[in-house]
Amino acid sequence: MNTLFQNRTEPEEGEHAVIEEPHAGGDSARGIHVFARLRRRMQTCSAAAGEDGQHGHGMLCALPFGVLMLFGFIVPLLCVIAFGLMPSHTFSLLHHMPTLENYRVIFTQSYVFSMMKSTVLAILTVFLLLLICYPLAFALAKVFRGGATFVTYAIASSLFVSENIRLFGWVIGLMKGGVLGGLLAKMGLPVDSFLYNVPVILVGMVYVYLPFMLFPLALGLQMVPQEVREAAYDMGANRWQVFRMIDLPLSLPGIMIGSILVFVLSIGALAEAKILGGQKIVTIAAEIETAFTFGQNWPLGSALATLLIALTMVLVFGALKKVDFESLLGRKAEGQS
Amino acid sequence: MGIPSVIVDRSTRLSGGPAQTILEVAGVTKQFGSFTAVKKVSFRIREGEFFTLVGPSGSGKTTLLRMLVGMEPPTDGDILLRDKRINDLPPNRRPTCLVFQSLALFPHMTVGQNIEFPMKVRNIPPDDRHTRADELLRILHLDPAVYYNKSVLKCSGGERQRVALARALAYDPEILFFDEPLSAIDARLRKMLQKELKDIQRNTGKTFCYVTHSLEEAMVMSDRLAILRSGAVEQIGTPAEIYASPCNAFVAEFMGEVNLLDVVGVKGGGAEWQFKVYREPIRLSEPFMAGIQRKLLVRPESIRFLNDGDTADNRFQVKVKNEFLLGSRKQYHVEGLGGFKLIVECSSDHTITGPAATIGWDVKDSQILES
Numbered sequence: 001m002n003t004l005f006q007n008r009t010e011p012e013e014g015e016h017a018v019i020e021e022p023h024a025g026g027d028s029a030r031g032i033h034v035f036a037r038l039r040r041r042m043q044t045c046s047a048a049a050g051e052d053g054q055h056g057h058g059m060l061c062a063l064p065f066g067v068l069m070l071f072g073f074i075v076p077l078l079c080v081i082a083f084g085l086m087p088s089h090t091f092s093l094l095h096h097m098p099t100l101e102n103y104r105v106i107f108t109q110s111y112v113f114s115m116m117k118s119t120v121l122a123i124l125t126v127f128l129l130l131l132i133c134y135p136l137a138f139a140l141a142k143v144f145r146g147g148a149t150f151v152t153y154a155i156a157s158s159l160f161v162s163e164n165i166r167l168f169g170w171v172i173g174l175m176k177g178g179v180l181g182g183l184l185a186k187m188g189l190p191v192d193s194f195l196y197n198v199p200v201i202l203v204g205m206v207y208v209y210l211p212f213m214l215f216p217l218a219l220g221l222q223m224v225p226q227e228v229r230e231a232a233y234d235m236g237a238n239r240w241q242v243f244r245m246i247d248l249p250l251s252l253p254g255i256m257i258g259s260i261l262v263f264v265l266s267i268g269a270l271a272e273a274k275i276l277g278g279q280k281i282v283t284i285a286a287e288i289e290t291a292f293t294f295g296q297n298w299p300l301g302s303a304l305a306t307l308l309i310a311l312t313m314v315l316v317f318g319a320l321k322k323v324d325f326e327s328l329l330g331r332k333a334e335g336q337s
Numbered sequence: 338m339g340i341p342s343v344i345v346d347r348s349t350r351l352s353g354g355p356a357q358t359i360l361e362v363a364g365v366t367k368q369f370g371s372f373t374a375v376k377k378v379s380f381r382i383r384e385g386e387f388f389t390l391v392g393p394s395g396s397g398k399t400t401l402l403r404m405l406v407g408m409e410p411p412t413d414g415d416i417l418l419r420d421k422r423i424n425d426l427p428p429n430r431r432p433t434c435l436v437f438q439s440l441a442l443f444p445h446m447t448v449g450q451n452i453e454f455p456m457k458v459r460n461i462p463p464d465d466r467h468t469r470a471d472e473l474l475r476i477l478h479l480d481p482a483v484y485y486n487k488s489v490l491k492c493s494g495g496e497r498q499r500v501a502l503a504r505a506l507a508y509d510p511e512i513l514f515f516d517e518p519l520s521a522i523d524a525r526l527r528k529m530l531q532k533e534l535k536d537i538q539r540n541t542g543k544t545f546c547y548v549t550h551s552l553e554e555a556m557v558m559s560d561r562l563a564i565l566r567s568g569a570v571e572q573i574g575t576p577a578e579i580y581a582s583p584c585n586a587f588v589a590e591f592m593g594e595v596n597l598l599d600v601v602g603v604k605g606g607g608a609e610w611q612f613k614v615y616r617e618p619i620r621l622s623e624p625f626m627a628g629i630q631r632k633l634l635v636r637p638e639s640i641r642f643l644n645d646g647d648t649a650d651n652r653f654q655v656k657v658k659n660e661f662l663l664g665s666r667k668q669y670h671v672e673g674l675g676g677f678k679l680i681v682e683c684s685s686d687h688t689i690t691g692p693a694a695t696i697g698w699d700v701k702d703s704q705i706l707e708s
Contacts, residue, residue, distance in 0.1 A: 231441035234406060234428040235455040235508045245454070249445045 077309075083302035091298060102303035111287055111304060115311065118284040122267040125205045126259045129213040132206065133258070137217035138247075142226075155211055163208055167275040170204060171195060174276075196278035204272040209265055213258040220254015221247065260316050267312055284308055356383035359544050360405070360512055365414035367400050367568075374400040376568040377414065382512065382546055387538050389547045389555040392565030393591070398548045399516060401565070405546070406435045406514055418511065434510035438517045440501040442489045448474070448500050449485040455508035473503040476537065495526050502534070506541065515547040519554065531557050552591055556580075564588050585707045586632035596640070596679050598633040600705070617675045620650050620700055632706045637668065637682035639702035642694055649697025655679070656692050671696060 085098040088105070106112065140148045158166070173179040174194035184191050194200060224247055232246045233239075248255075270285040284304065291301030360382040367375040375397040382388045392398045403409040405416060407428040416423050423431060434455075443451050452470040461469075471481040477499040484492075489500060498518060505513055519527045519534075535558045538545045549555055555562045556576045563573040564587075572584045583589035586597050600619060619633065643649055655671040658678075662668075667685040671694065672678050681696055 225439070225441065227437050227439050227441040228443060230408060230428070231435070231437060232443070232454065232458075234408070234433075234435050235458065235504070236429050237454075237458045238429060241458055245457075246443065 080302045081306050083299050084304075084306045086299040086302075088297050088299050102300050103307075105300065106303060106307065111284075114282050114284045114287045115304075115307065117281055118267050118269075118308075119311065119315075121202065121205065121269070121273075121281070121283065122263050124202055125209060125266045126213075126262050128202065128206050129210060129262055130217075130255070130259065133210065133213045133217050134255075137214055137221050137254075140214075140218040141221040152215075155214060159211055164271055164275065166208070167204060167271055170207075170276060174200065195276055196280050198277070198281060201273050201277040201281060204276040205266050205269055208269075208272065209262045212261045212265060216258035216261065217251070217254045220251035220257070223254070224250040256319065260319060264312055264316065268308065356385060358382070359384040359419060360546070361415075361417040361420075362401075362405070363415045363417065365401070365404060365411045365416060367397070367404060367409065368412045374568055375404070375411075378565075378568070378570050379414075380563050380570060380573055382544060383561075385542050385544055386560040387535065387545045387547065387558055389549060389559040389562040390565055391549055391552055391555040391562055391591075393550055395567070396550075396565040397568035398550075398565050400568075402435070402514055402516055402546075402548050406433050407431045408435075432511040433514060434505045434508045434512075435514040435516060436501050436505050436518045438520060440497055440518060442497060442501055442504070444490055446489065447485070448479075448487050448489055448492065451489055451500055452503045452507050454504060469507060470503070473506055476506075476540075477503050478533075479503075494522050495530060498522065498530055502537070506537075506543075510543075512544045512546055515545065517549050520549070520551075527554075528557075534558060552593070564591060582704070583634070583706065586634070587708075589632075589634045589704075589706055594637060594680060596633075596635045596637060597706075598635070598677060598679075599630065600633045601630050602628060617653070617673065617677075621703065621705060630708070632708045634704040634706050635679070635698055635702065637680040638666075640679060640681045640696050640698045641683065642681070642687065642689065643697045644695075647697070650700040651703075652695060652697040655694055655696050657689055657694055660689075 079093070082093050082098075084102055085100070086093065087096050087099055087101060090096055140151060144151060171178070175181065176193040176195075177185070178193075181191050181193060228250070229242055229246055232242045237245065268285050269283065270289060273281050273283045273286060285308075288301050288304045288308070291297045291304060295301070358381045362378055362380050362382075364377045364379055365375060366373065366377050378397075378401060390398045390401060400409065404411045407423070407426055411424060418432070428435075443454065446454070449467070449470050452473055453466040456466045456469060467485075470485065474481045474484055479496065479499055484496070484500075489497060492500060501518060519530055522530065531554055534545075538558075547555070547558060559576060561573065561575050562579065564571045564579065566587055572579055572588050579588065580592055583592055589595050590597060598619075600621075603618075621633070641647075641649070643652060653673050655673050657669055657671050659670040660667065661670075662685060663682075665685055666682050667687055669681045669683075669689070670678065671681055679696070
């Protein structure tokens with residue numbers, strides 16, 4: 001991350017006012033390019049499969065990861081889906097006939113509302129974070145220069161402390177007679193408690209997921225070549241037009257990646273609603289947890305989890321389809337010859 | 338860098354009458370901290386001319402250009418467009434447009450959208466924009482049917498140059514600035530585009546101000562050029578003027594392969610003066626103070642091989658070190674007995690008999706320059 005927001009080398013004398021080299025955009029930018037190249041390589045590899053031994057070699061290299069994915073992701077996922085089809089309160093996949101009973105329960109009881117609440121919370125979080133992070137990311141990528149590294153570290157360092165501990169810190173600050181409440185009481189403004197309502201849950205989520213929105217956004221904005229912005233400005237565009245017609249469309253990959261990251265994380269969020277929200281809002285993640293633990297109803301929990309995964313996939317892939325990532329990410333590789 | 342041996346005087350185009358000054362740069366200085374990138378530069382660009390700023394890397398030409406288009410404020414001095422001071426006008430309110438070295442095309446737009454951008458920003462109706470974009474594409478020899486909807490990423494280097502130029506023309510600026518847009522193009526295409534650019538400049542009648550480090554490029558295209566060295570203007574003139582009488586050794590050397598000899602005055606008196614090159618006497622045309630050091634410019638084509646009967650003001654015994662065939666010309670590298678090295682050019686049918694030869698030149702073909 002340390003090279004992420006270092007200023008682009010300003011032409012000292014102005015002699016080499018060249019756009020950044022394709023791979024000079026910092027480690028993470030390089031990561032994206034490497035990923036794109038890797039994928040292209042894989043495509044050419046599979047195209048050439050059977051013609052030489054290269055293909056088998058690649059398969060061998062991918063084996064450890066393949067095994068990990070198989071037993072760490074695919075098998076558990078299949079188990080969850082299968083358990084979702086078992087009669088309620090059963091603990092085996094083998095002795096029962098599959099049934100859709102759990103899904104009937106979900107759609108006839110309040111679980112649907114939990115799912116909707118979680119979705120709305122996640123969408124609101126994404127929206128608020130976009131509003132908060134875009135200006136900050138712009139400053140990081142284009143304005144702060146030397147200070148950007150410091151700000152990056154400052155924001156990233158919040159990730160070094162466990163999420164729960166940070167949230168309990170907020171509780172101490174906001175609870176009845178806590179830091180803020182106590183101060184206000186001393187000033188003659190007795191406030192009951194700031195906790196246990198929907199806005200405070202939202203604030204907590206925005207706070208916790210801020211880095212996940214900020215860094216992809218800053219990266220996306222950094223990929224907008226300075227000269228392209230200057231060219232637009234030079235040709236009569238005002239700041240708003242430069243933003244709307246140049247910055248926004250060119251930083252779209254960053255916006256999409258940040259939004260999807262935050263959405264996926266926050267739709268499954270558990271701690272914010274629990275710690276800051278009390279029992280005010282029961283999120284879908286909380287419902288799943290209750291079903292598995294307190295309720296001892298694995299099939300119901302599995303069915304809920306399956307629905308959550310399906311919902312996330314539909315929304316995420318729907319959003320991804322709207323953006324032509326191929327052309328946006330490939331532009332550096334093809335461009336600037 | 339080969340300099341064409343015949344220089345066409347392009348200033349004739351302007352001789353119909355004194356063209357008006359469109360842009361005046363008056364004592365412009367730019368400092369970055371303690372470093373002065375541009376030092377008190379002054380020149381005038383005339384309406385409708387092709388003006389070029391030439392200089393090696395680090396001569397401050399890009400910085401100067403960025404000030405002219407408004408992307409950097411000058412530390413001192415004035416920039417006047419039609420006698421109006423524009424120092425403080427931001428780029429988007431200046432009727433000037435820069436074609437970047439990187440071209441800075443909008444990668445997320447098609448060729449048509451790129452060209453229409455400056456018109457869209459001005460709220461010109463879509464139909465008019467489209468018509469104008471097609472027109473510009475045709476001027477630049479790009480078929481609108483093929484290119485209008487093509488992504489700029491799918492265009493070749495030469496096509497991108499044209500799109501960038503079309504976009505700049507769509508802005509309809511009073512002056513078009515160019516920051517070496519051709520430097521990344523291969524030599525053959527570059528030569529073609531240089532001439533095309535010159536044609537477009539003539540046909541549109543626009544004022545072009547071009548920045549380059551390549552004198553060859555400047556010579557081909559410019560009506561007038563200014564030579565920059567470490568942030569200051571060395572000489573301004575038509576290519577022919579500068580080629581014929583460079584004002585100092587730097588300009589002479591920059592203009593191409595020439596012989597520059599260190600000379601020092603030894604004694605005065607009489608109609609002719611004697612000087613020393615590696616302690617050999619040389620005759621020059623102008624009086625010279627003893628002890629003063631200068632550079633003597635002798636063009637390779639002014640030096641000739643002498644047979645026994647030939648006369649020349651200066652004669653030297655030399656050893657031929659190397660021979661190069663340059664198409665219709667032949668170049669020899671020779672070394673004098675005193676150790677000085679010279680380049681001699683003659684027609685390619687010339688043959689030499691052995692390593693020892695006599696060369697010479699006349700006083701009128703040499704110039705004394707400040708170093």
